[in-house]
Amino acid sequence: QKEVEQNSGPLSVPEGAIASLNCTYSDRGSQSFFWYRQYSGKSPELIMFIYSNGDKEDGRFTAQLNKASQYVSLLIRDSQPSDSATYLCAVESQAGTALIFGKGTTLSVSS
Amino acid sequence: EPEVTQTPSHQVTQMGQEVILRCVPISNHLYFYWYRQILGQKVEFLVSFYNNEISEKSEIFDDQFSVERPDGSNFTLKIRSTKLEDSAMYFCASSPGPRNTEAFFGQGTRLTVV
Numbered sequence: 357q358k359e360v361e362q363n364s365g366p367l368s369v370p371e372g373a374i375a376s377l378n379c380t381y382s383d384r385g386s387q388s389f390f391w392y393r394q395y396s397g398k399s400p401e402l403i404m405f406i407y408s409n410g411d412k413e414d415g416r417f418t419a420q421l422n423k424a425s426q427y428v429s430l431l432i433r434d435s436q437p438s439d440s441a442t443y444l445c446a447v448e449s450q451a452g453t454a455l456i457f458g459k460g461t462t463l464s465v466s467s
Numbered sequence: 468e469p470e471v472t473q474t475p476s477h478q479v480t481q482m483g484q485e486v487i488l489r490c491v492p493i494s495n496h497l498y499f500y501w502y503r504q505i506l507g508q509k510v511e512f513l514v515s516f517y518n519n520e521i522s523e524k525s526e527i528f529d530d531q532f533s534v535e536r537p538d539g540s541n542f543t544l545k546i547r548s549t550k551l552e553d554s555a556m557y558f559c560a561s562s563p564g565p566r567n568t569e570a571f572f573g574q575g576t577r578l579t580v581v
Contacts, residue, residue, distance in 0.1 A: 390567065399558050399572040400510060444510065448567055451523045453498065453515035455567050460509065 358383045360458035362445050368464045375432040377461050379445030382426070389421060390455060391430045392444040400444055400457075404430070435465045469493045471573035473559050479579045480549055488544045488576045492561030499542045500560040500570065501534065503527070510558070516542065517565070549580045 359382040369375045381389075388407055392400035406412045406419040406428070418431040432439055442460040449456055472491040480486050492499050501513040515522040516534050531547045542561075546553055556577050562570040 388567065394510075399575050401572070402568070402570070405568045446510075446567075449512070449523060453517075453523045453565055453567075454500070454512040454525070455502075455510075455570075456512065457510040 358386065358447055358449065358456045360445055360447055360456055362443075362458035362461050364459055365462040366464050367461055368466065369435050371435060371437060371465055371467045373435050373465075375435045375439065375463055375465070377430040377432075377443050377445075377463065379428045379430075379458055380426055381428070381445075381447050383447070383450075384423075384426060385450070386426075386447045388448040388452075389419070389428045390446040390448075391417075391419060391428075392446060392457075393439075394442045394444055394460065396442075403443075432463075435463075437465050437467045439463060440465050469571075471559055471561050471571050473557075473573040473576050475576060476574070477577045477579070479581060482551060482580055483548050486546050486549055486578065488546075488557050488559075488578070490542045490544075490559030490561075490573055491540050492542055492559070493563075493571060494540075496561035496563050496571075498522070498562045498565055498570075499534075499536070500562075501544045502558045502560065502572075503555040504558065504575075505552075505555040513544070522565075546578075549578075551580050554578060554580045 391403045420429045444460045445458040446455040499516045514524045559573040
């Protein structure tokens with residue numbers, strides 16, 4: 357059974373700062389990793405996915421993957437109040453058609 | 468922009484009643500999913516569906532649950548005899564292929580069992 361662990365937070369950062377969100381996963385065979393953003397009462401929205409060790413950048417977002425340490429992170433540069441949300445880390449199931457989510461980290465960006 | 472549409476947005480039902488949650492996936496998508504999120508808890512996978520068959524299901528998806536694609540547009544989740552613990556937000560998602568990188572979630576149906 358795959359498990360995904362996240363610190364529930366809240367993580368509080370001032371506007372313009374870098375927010376760092378972390379996630380660990382239990383299955384060393386996991387291949388695909390996802391970061392979703394979920395505003396309160398809304399559905400998850402995909403921010404980024406990453407397959408390979410190292411960094412992947414998309415605008416203000418950078419995903420980092422370290423398979424040896426079974427660790428995924430998301431950096432948000434120049435954080436904005438609109439980034440305040442819960443960030444969900446997910447891994448694909450072994451069969452590849454399901455996403456296994458962590459509980460999420462709540463980010464609060466103050467102006 | 469195409470979107471996954473779910474109806475109703477909120478459903479209240481009595482314990483023991485059957486409910487059907489409806490979803491209209493994005494039109495050219497072939498893979499369909501149901502997830503649920505109990506208030507304050509994590510998003511949990513229920514089932515994936517492709518080519519009129521279940522591709523994968525979780526331990527949560529027991530005999531009280533079923534899915535169906537009754538026509539070319541709708542994808543439904545039926546809960547046969549609802550329990551209080553079925554109260555949750557239910558999300559439908561769809562993707563054009565089997566990769567979750569292209570999956571889009573609907574806005575959810577909040578199910579309240581009383």
